[in-house]
Amino acid sequence: MRGLLALAAVVLLAPLALANNYHYEIAILVGLNAIVCVGLNLLIGYAGQVSLGHAGFFGIGAYGSAILAARYGWPPLASLAAATAAAALLAWVVGRPILRLRGHYLAMATLGLGIIISIVITTEDRYTGGPDGMSVPPLALAGFALSGERAWYWLVGALLVATVWLSLNLIDSPVGRALRALHGSEVAAEVAGIDSARHKLLAFVLSAAIAGLAGALTAHYAGFITPGKATFLHSIELVVMVVFGGMASTFGAVVGAAVLTALPQLLTVFKEYEMVVFGGVMMLTMIFMPTGLVPTLAMLARRRR
Amino acid sequence: MNLRTWFAAALLAATAAVQAQAPIRIGSFLSVTGPAAFLGDPEQKTLELYVERINAAGGVLGRKLELIAYDSGGDAEKARTFAKRLIEQDRVDVIVGGSTTGETMAVVPLVEAAGMPFISLAGAVVIVEPVKKWVFKTPHTDRMACDKIFVDMKARGFSKAALISGSGGFDKSMRAQCLGVAKNHGIAIDADETYGAGDTDMTAQLTKIRNAPGVQAVLNAGFGQGPAIVTKNYKQLGIAQPLYQSHGVASKQFIQLAGDAAEGVRLPAAALLVAETLPDSDPQKKVVVDYKRAYEARFKQDVSTFGGHAYDGLMLAVEAMKKAGSADKARVRDALEQIRGYMGTAGVVNMSAQDHMGLDLTAFRMLEVRKGDWALVQ
Amino acid sequence: MSGELAQFLLSGLTVGSIYALVALGFAIIYNASHVINFAQGEFVMIGGMATVSLLGAGLPLALAAALAVALAALIGLALARFAVQPARGASVVTLIIITIGAAILLRGLAALVWDKRIHALPAFSGDAPIAVAGATLAPQSLWVIGVTALIVCALWAFFNRTLNGKAILAVSHNRLAAQLMGISVRRVLLVSFALSAALGALAGILVAPITFTSWDVGVMLGLKGFAAAILGGMGSGPGAVLGGLVLGLLESLGAGYLSSAYKDAIAFIVMLAVLMLMPGGLLGARAAERV
Numbered sequence: 001m002r003g004l005l006a007l008a009a010v011v012l013l014a015p016l017a018l019a020n021n022y023h024y025e026i027a028i029l030v031g032l033n034a035i036v037c038v039g040l041n042l043l044i045g046y047a048g049q050v051s052l053g054h055a056g057f058f059g060i061g062a063y064g065s066a067i068l069a070a071r072y073g074w075p076p077l078a079s080l081a082a083a084t085a086a087a088a089l090l091a092w093v094v095g096r097p098i099l100r101l102r103g104h105y106l107a108m109a110t111l112g113l114g115i116i117i118s119i120v121i122t123t124e125d126r127y128t129g130g131p132d133g134m135s136v137p138p139l140a141l142a143g144f145a146l147s148g149e150r151a152w153y154w155l156v157g158a159l160l161v162a163t164v165w166l167s168l169n170l171i172d173s174p175v176g177r178a179l180r181a182l183h184g185s186e187v188a189a190e191v192a193g194i195d196s197a198r199h200k201l202l203a204f205v206l207s208a209a210i211a212g213l214a215g216a217l218t219a220h221y222a223g224f225i226t227p228g229k230a231t232f233l234h235s236i237e238l239v240v241m242v243v244f245g246g247m248a249s250t251f252g253a254v255v256g257a258a259v260l261t262a263l264p265q266l267l268t269v270f271k272e273y274e275m276v277v278f279g280g281v282m283m284l285t286m287i288f289m290p291t292g293l294v295p296t297l298a299m300l301a302r303r304r305r
Numbered sequence: 306m307n308l309r310t311w312f313a314a315a316l317l318a319a320t321a322a323v324q325a326q327a328p329i330r331i332g333s334f335l336s337v338t339g340p341a342a343f344l345g346d347p348e349q350k351t352l353e354l355y356v357e358r359i360n361a362a363g364g365v366l367g368r369k370l371e372l373i374a375y376d377s378g379g380d381a382e383k384a385r386t387f388a389k390r391l392i393e394q395d396r397v398d399v400i401v402g403g404s405t406t407g408e409t410m411a412v413v414p415l416v417e418a419a420g421m422p423f424i425s426l427a428g429a430v431v432i433v434e435p436v437k438k439w440v441f442k443t444p445h446t447d448r449m450a451c452d453k454i455f456v457d458m459k460a461r462g463f464s465k466a467a468l469i470s471g472s473g474g475f476d477k478s479m480r481a482q483c484l485g486v487a488k489n490h491g492i493a494i495d496a497d498e499t500y501g502a503g504d505t506d507m508t509a510q511l512t513k514i515r516n517a518p519g520v521q522a523v524l525n526a527g528f529g530q531g532p533a534i535v536t537k538n539y540k541q542l543g544i545a546q547p548l549y550q551s552h553g554v555a556s557k558q559f560i561q562l563a564g565d566a567a568e569g570v571r572l573p574a575a576a577l578l579v580a581e582t583l584p585d586s587d588p589q590k591k592v593v594v595d596y597k598r599a600y601e602a603r604f605k606q607d608v609s610t611f612g613g614h615a616y617d618g619l620m621l622a623v624e625a626m627k628k629a630g631s632a633d634k635a636r637v638r639d640a641l642e643q644i645r646g647y648m649g650t651a652g653v654v655n656m657s658a659q660d661h662m663g664l665d666l667t668a669f670r671m672l673e674v675r676k677g678d679w680a681l682v683q
Numbered sequence: 684m685s686g687e688l689a690q691f692l693l694s695g696l697t698v699g700s701i702y703a704l705v706a707l708g709f710a711i712i713y714n715a716s717h718v719i720n721f722a723q724g725e726f727v728m729i730g731g732m733a734t735v736s737l738l739g740a741g742l743p744l745a746l747a748a749a750l751a752v753a754l755a756a757l758i759g760l761a762l763a764r765f766a767v768q769p770a771r772g773a774s775v776v777t778l779i780i781i782t783i784g785a786a787i788l789l790r791g792l793a794a795l796v797w798d799k800r801i802h803a804l805p806a807f808s809g810d811a812p813i814a815v816a817g818a819t820l821a822p823q824s825l826w827v828i829g830v831t832a833l834i835v836c837a838l839w840a841f842f843n844r845t846l847n848g849k850a851i852l853a854v855s856h857n858r859l860a861a862q863l864m865g866i867s868v869r870r871v872l873l874v875s876f877a878l879s880a881a882l883g884a885l886a887g888i889l890v891a892p893i894t895f896t897s898w899d900v901g902v903m904l905g906l907k908g909f910a911a912a913i914l915g916g917m918g919s920g921p922g923a924v925l926g927g928l929v930l931g932l933l934e935s936l937g938a939g940y941l942s943s944a945y946k947d948a949i950a951f952i953v954m955l956a957v958l959m960l961m962p963g964g965l966l967g968a969r970a971a972e973r974v
Binding site: 500 | 693698701803820894897899902903946947
């Protein structure tokens with residue numbers, strides 16, 4: 001819980017360093033990505049499964065909520081909840097048969113699923129506005145429209161702390177212990193009476209729901225969405241954030257999201273070299289610290305002591 | 306006057322002087338990488354080239370121009386973040402950018418709220434219809450391209466056409482516009498096929514079109530490699546009806562890619578592509594020939610109309626600043642709206658409160674590929 | 684209407700051959716190392732782009748193509764030696780991310796070294812369409828289909844007749860046993876990456892006259908090839924070829940008879956269905972472990 005308090009303190013004190021709305025924007029994007037990554041980390045770090053299609057769930061949340069609110073006049077809070085539930089339901093439908101298999105079939109299935117979702121979003125322009133995107137009404141709470149970077153910062157910050165709290169609790173619960181046992185040895189866990197398929201499915205569905213929620217929030221915050229955030233490339237970005245920060249480390253996921261969201265903003269100085277630098281950093285990190293940033297640093301700190 | 310007010314006044318004068326000498330900041334976000342790189346790349350090159358040239362010639366209003374350009378990679382969310390950065394952090398005076406409609410539309414709410422003059426380089430008609438106070442654009446709209454093509458079809462006595470389009474934003478928007486205005490020209494669209502972004506073979510779709518009865522002409526709305534593949538497959542299948550392409554492929558590259566198959570293909574485009582062959586009496590000739598030569602000499606690449614949109618955007622901004630006599634945002638915006646008779650690479654620009662693009666159908670020329678080059682259709 | 688069907692089948696076979704070559708690349712590397720190499724599509728791009736630029740430098744087509752294949756093989760070798768090998772023993776996710784990082788790096792380099800424009804290669808033997816059973820075929824399609832068939836035969840011989848090939852097969856069956864028999868697993872890894880890269884590059888050169896090539900052409904081809912590899916059964920060579928051809932035909936028939944709007948989705952819908960219903964693929968290991 002010390003980590004949670006530290007995170008809350010960072011969220012509370014960060015505005016002192018945020019000079020303008022652009023800084024707030026980056027902070028909000030970091031927060032939204034971090035929420036997705038904390039969820040994804042439950043799957044990758046604890047259930048030992050990879051999803052290469054989480055941007056699809058993000059997209060379902062974003063477009064689901066946007067379409068229900070903009071085209072069917074749902075109150076944004078209801079559309080938000082419905083879209084999140086839709087992402088979770090889809091994950092359940094796909095995950096149930098796939099997660100009965102041992103091995104990395106989920107990675108392949110989610111890759112396909114993510115791309116299908118992104119093609120549907122691009123093609124069904126009557127509802128989604130197609131590749132040019134659509135406008136999204138602002139989030140309204142009890143008649144008050146939530147607008148402005150500052151208000152959103154506090155909302156996203158609070159949600160991030162809540163998500164991390166949820167994640168830490170889950171990991172410490174019997175379910176979390178079961179998941180960790182799975183990651184160690186699935187067979188051993190089975191022998192100990194753990195229903196591994198059910199636990200993996202739970203982690204997958206939960207992570208998809210969290211991605212859907214973050215997607216819906218992103219749509220209402222930005223006021224405009226395009227299919228770009230539902231593409232395969234964004235799925236990869238999300239996985240990279242988790243793995244870069246450190247698998248099986250909730251705070252690693254937060255740090256990974258923060259670094260990789262802010263990095264492209266810093267990389268603009270590299271101009272045409274940006275892709276080369278990004279790809280290179282990705283490879284070098286994975287080669288030289290395969291457990292990720294936070295666990296590697298923690299290990300170094302322990303060793304020095 | 307005591308010492309203190311003296312000091313304050315001196316400070317104020319000093320800052321004012323510094324401000325007068327500070328460069329005018331031109332902000333930009335473009336798809337320099339990503340699927341729309343063929344738009345953003347020449348656009349960025351053009352902006353860099355002309356900011357340099359303007360500065361070499363003494364700048365604008367006695368101040369240098371400073372270009373701050375970011376690569377959005379065609380991602381609308383990145384575009385929005387960069388626009389916020391340009392507005393809040395870099396404090397630019399005007400934004401000239403937005404290679405695609407998606408990027409542009411994602412940024413519109415920001416510039417409207419911030420009161421930032423924004424000249425978009427993207428095509429779709431939704432950008433300026435309805436009119437948005439702070440948003441202008443330089444390229445022709447997709448609806449104008451449809452109109453121009455259908456007028457030409459009608460003149461050749463066609464009344465039944467087929468449509469094949471890609472799945473990108475440009476393609477879809479143009480497809481919708483063409484379907485919408487076809488009736489006004491008495492053209493029936495009898496077949497309507499699409500292909501994906503990375504598609505490598507369109508013979509299946511074209512076979513369906515070939516087998517649709519009575520089709521007299523085919524229109525392909527799209528950009529990138531798709532239309533070149535369509536053109537090649539079209540020839541391979543031996544379809545005899547005339548093929549029309551959109552202004553999305555208005556660069557020499559299209560002819561190079563499609564090769565012989567491009568012979569006889571028609572498309573609407575700005576005069577830039579046929580700069581040298583324009584009659585000397587054409588008022589647009591000087592502008593387009595100058596831009597073409599400058600661009601090709603510097604980058605050793607064929608000029609495209611996309612770079613021309615960036616040229617027009619920058620020049621309109623400069624023109625407005627000169628007219629307004631300052632880089633003040635509100636005054637630049639008002640001046641932009643009052644630009645009349647400005648000659649750009651896309652055509653004559655007549656802005657007004659109702660029209661934030663200012664181009665009409667005469668800005669488009671109907672071109673045909675003959676002997677591996679563009680030729681004007683008279 | 685039989686002409687229409689013939690047209691769809693011919694188009695499908697051409698595109699399917701390319702998917703098959705890319706899928707073979709995935710299968711070979713997966714067999715040798717259980718790495719899913721997401722940079723496979725980039726080798727397709729390197730093949731096409733390198734040939735275009737060498738051709739531009741005045742080399743004859745055959746030489747340019749050979750050099751491009753060699754260049755891709757070298758890059759494949761470097762990827763295996765400097766990126767995959769040092770990370771041996773890391774988790775599957777880590778290896779996947781390394782290859783994705785490599786893909787982004789290679790794409791970025793291609794945009795820098797060459798350019799971001801789309802390029803065409805001249806067709807190897809002209810553009811005059813050939814009439815077949817009421818349909819027309821570009822001569823280049825014959826090249827694509829013919830060379831793919833040749834390669835499949837050559838690969839079969841390689842895996843069944845040469846020591847290197849047999850070593851790769853042995854490692855794929857049982858890594859430890861192979862090692863105990865004195866097979867260098869390191870070398871197998873290097874050979875498999877070089878071979879896959881060369882295959883991808885060859886595919887890129889063959890299709891460039893039909894579909895053009897550019898710095899980002901590898902993304903979609905790589906993903907489709909991956910779907911084909913799964914359809915055939917991950918790690919199965921014949922499965923990869925079959926998967927590629929089936930996928931090409933499904934796409935072409937789907938676009939022709941159903942909806943062209945969802946043509947790109949077909950590959951992934953099939954892939955998802957295969958994983959959910961028969962995870963071993965068409966020709967893969969029959970018994971995927973159920974738990």
